[in-house]
Amino acid sequence: MTRVAVLGFHLESNRFAPPTRRADFDLRTWLEGDAILADAQCDAPRQGAEIPAFLEEIARHIDAEILPVLVAAAEPGGPLEEDVLAHVLNTIRHRLTDQHPVDAVYIASHGAMVGVETLDPDGALLEVVREAVGPDVPIVATLDLHANLSDRMAAAADCLIGYRTNPHVDQADVAREAAVILARMVTGCRVHMASVRLPLTPTSVTLLTDGPGAYAERIRDAAQLTDPEGVIVNATVLGGFVYSDTPDNGIATVVTATHRATAEREAARLAGLLWADRERFDRTLTSIPEAVRAVTADDGARWILSDAGDNPGGGGRGTSTDLLRALIGAGAGNVLYGLFIDPDLAREATAAGLGSRITARFLRRGSDGFGDPFSADARVLAISDGRVVGRRGLVAGRQVDLGPTAALAIGGLTVVVSSNRKQCADPVYFEHLGFDPGAYRAVVVKSRGHFRAGFDEFFNPDQVLEVDTKGLTSPILSNFTFRGLPRPVYPLDADVVWTPPDWAIPHLQSLDLLP
Structure with a gap:
């Protein structure tokens, strides 16, 4: 049997809100070990839709022994208190180590968490998992569409999959995709992930995915590229959460494929199109x-x-x-x-x-x-x-x-x-x-x-x-005093210039998308 660990850590952090405490998780979801599986089988679970859907789907593809670790989720709030973060990371580390060997890991995360002192808890989480299971164990994580992609997150995971709907109604769907991809990986498929983060931090009201809009169009583009059983196993466009106010803020494209060049080309193309459309992220509200x-x-x-x-x-x-x-x-x-x-x-x-x-x-x-x-x-x-x-x-x-x-x-x-x-x-x-x-x-x-x-x-x-x-x-960003955003950044700085990563430049040139 394939030993698959499942865990989740879900908090969208607004840097300007009061700190998030352990009690905030108790009000929504805090499950450890077998309690995760019991909750997943309820008619109305406390946890989100991801892990129950993942468990159903992974069973269709491989003979899996599920190793439930920890699922913690709180309502969106302020930076996470450091003692809660340390407790979660230590619990995950010890549970994964105690259950060694682990053949694969699925993580249901949010991706826009900040701590009172720690800028990138989601990156720290993925690094802890990677250190606990080793360099060759596949790690696939699903993220909220508003995740802030960090370099640490991208380096520690094999595949990062974002929601495609805003409002979010596809959490179960992306978890099923994660199960298909993870099953392919444990049976020998190797994937490559390429990502680009833009100096573009729009407000959430511009990140709707139905109807017209620069973001909606790229989301649909990424969905058409995605085939969990094909060459491009996933294409994701993360809108980010500007109120996290971190250096990792910015719309990001993430493409995972069986060929590195394909992943890089499509990640660059999606980013180039988003950058060309940056002024379409402006929005006028009703007074x-x-x-x-x-x-x-x-x-x-x-x-x-x-x-x-x-x-x-x-x-x-x-x-x-x-x-x-x-x-x-x-x-x-x-x-x-x-x-x-x-x-x-x-x-x-x-x-x-x-x-x-x-x-x-x-x-x-x-x-x-x-x-x-x-x-x-x-x-x-x-x-x-x-x-x-x-x-x-x-x-x-x-x-x-x-x-x-x-x-x-x-x-x-x-x-x-x-x-x-x-x-x-x-x-x-x-x-x-x-x-x-x-x-x-x-x-x-x-x-x-x-x-x-x-x-x-x-x-x-x-x-x-x-x-x-x-x-x-x-949504009026000038109402805030940002201290962590990677300035200059659009729309706060209208004259910002995007410098693509070196590997992306040839792809952008061939597509006539070089800024």
Whole structure:
């Protein structure tokens, strides 16, 4: 039997957010050893879709003995505390060493993690795995589309595979690809990986993969190249996560093929096309006054508003008040709003009980957030323990714990307040309280983009307004003081020049793509 180790370490780090602690993993996923396999077999697992899908697929290709190591995942947040990072790396090292020999390794990772002091935890993770299993054992990892590719990551892995969908709905698909590739490698196939990182750090709102767009086009290009059982086993285009603020930020192309020249040619070509299209990554947002006018107009048009600057799915705190106050102040009606993250307010509403009237205090003293604190008279419409199973999009089929949750009537708004920080990506966050998003004139979500896959049965893309709000995920990069980005970089530095790696220049010349 082929002894295949599986593990996962998943955190998207926003350098500007408060540190991520061990307790943040406990709220989402922390599984060791056989608990990983037991969870993977549940109807609604806590872990992401990757490892359950990988386990199903690898069994179709090789006779595998699975060695479960560790799966840890937290909501996107600030830099990881160093003691948690050290514990995870030591646990992985010891478990892999204790289970020697290991014939292959699959890693379900994110790729945009930073530590309080460590700039590249994902590179450190891959190096620990490589050191533990040796130079000849195949290592394949799947990454979030927003991963920041480092040289250490590329050097330690044999194949890195990124998601192709944003909103992310293909985690299981890329894990199955990883299984096919890993099975080929353990039966003798040798692959070569080539990568190019560009001085191009666009915001997440420009990295959607449906419809037109410079990024979407290259994602489709890479998908057409990919054949896990062919010459180009994978072609990936990583959009990066600019809020990680590290020297490894930048859109990156990664191509893995059975021939080195093929991998290098396609990685260079994809990078050259992205660089030529860099100005297409600019995006104009909807201002708060414009959004309020749309919601209160007499035309009856329906809208879903993205509170793009305060996205908990990118490290935002879910507590910024600028859009909420503007809607209340304008007397907007028939509006569903969520999720506002405030465990104190959720607890107060729960204690008051259904139908009670309370004074809802938003952004109270000591809270993290942007905008001005305010209070409003509210009536408690619904309460729950916040335990749901995702219905659509990013968290479909997974256990989600919102913590104590309450819905408040404030003027013409229904405001859903939860305790645990989650982006509002799934309509079940409203529906489990009895509210139908399709019944409202407007829905406001604290989510950057994943709401599109969850709410597309209620709103089409023409009904989406990305609102320029304050917060830790603001798409206006000039709002941040970056200290780690590899300056100069576009779009912060309009006159930046890209110098391709030496090996890529002949390929770019032959394709007439040399910058």
